[in-house]
Amino acid sequence: MRIKICGITKPEQGKAIASLGATALGFICVPNTPRYVNPTQIRAAIAQLPATVDRIGVFANTTIKDISQIVAATKLTGVQLHGDETPAFCHQLRSLLPDVEIVKALRIKNTEALEQAANYTTYVDALLLDAYDPQQLGGTGKTLDWNALQQFQPSCPWFLAAGLTPDNILAALTQLRPHGIDLSSGVERSPGDKDLDKVARLFEQLRLAIAN
Numbered sequence: 244m245r246i247k248i249c250g251i252t253k254p255e256q257g258k259a260i261a262s263l264g265a266t267a268l269g270f271i272c273v274p275n276t277p278r279y280v281n282p283t284q285i286r287a288a289i290a291q292l293p294a295t296v297d298r299i300g301v302f303a304n305t306t307i308k309d310i311s312q313i314v315a316a317t318k319l320t321g322v323q324l325h326g327d328e329t330p331a332f333c334h335q336l337r338s339l340l341p342d343v344e345i346v347k348a349l350r351i352k353n354t355e356a357l358e359q360a361a362n363y364t365t366y367v368d369a370l371l372l373d374a375y376d377p378q379q380l381g382g383t384g385k386t387l388d389w390n391a392l393q394q395f396q397p398s399c400p401w402f403l404a405a406g407l408t409p410d411n412i413l414a415a416l417t418q419l420r421p422h423g424i425d426l427s428s429g430v431e432r433s434p435g436d437k438d439l440d441k442v443a444r445l446f447e448q449l450r451l452a453i454a455n
């Protein structure tokens with residue numbers, strides 16, 4: 244299973260989280276949000292990472308030009324689209340950046356929001372299910388109704404996000420079998436400041452999940 248820790252702002256924390264076992268790190272490229280990092284900061288963090296760790300830039304409601312410039316400047320391996328990007332936008336981005344992983348985040352407000360998934364699967368590498376919040380695009384700490392996701396089986400890989408923590412990850416994974424998980428505020432002291440003890444506890448819990 245892929246394990247993505249999102250909202251990295253400090254290079255030394257990114258390095259430590261990668262060595263604890265994260266397979267992907269997320270960098271928030273959405274200005275005026277609390278975990279925002281600029282391309283210089285992303286490059287500094289990436290310089291500390293082993294090549295095996297995926298580096299995903301998180302964007303929302305920006306232009307293809309902006310995304311492709313930041314990808315070129317930072318060597319991100321993937322792009323997560325966290326706003327209202329359409330399937331056509333994903334298709335266009337994929338044509339321009341064929342070697343970059345594209346993850347479309349769906350912010351689940353109601354069951355109809357899940358039905359959008361099928362419109363994206365042809366154009367993206369993976370989907371990510373996050374919680375809807377009227378004020379915040381992501382990093383909300385709100386959980387989804389896992390029971391309502393039991394039938395969610397898109398034709399592409401998917402990540403479960405939204406309010407996952409070391410304390411609830413086992414419960415989530417007993418109900419659902421996503422290809423990956425994504426955590427941010429559940430392993431933080433404050434926005435952008437990761438708590439390495441919480442990250443270590445997450446990996447202990449995941450080892451238990453694998454053993455059972």
Ligand SMILES: O=C(O)c1ccccc1NCC(=O)[C@H](O)[C@H](O)COP(=O)(O)O
Nearest residue numbers: 249380381382383384405406426427428
């Ligand atoms: O985390 C942010 O601050 C953020 C800001 C703007 C767009 C997206 C953002 N985060 C996206 C993520 O992938 C988070 O990991 C995801 O929302 C889960 O967050 P959490 O519920 O805190 O685990």
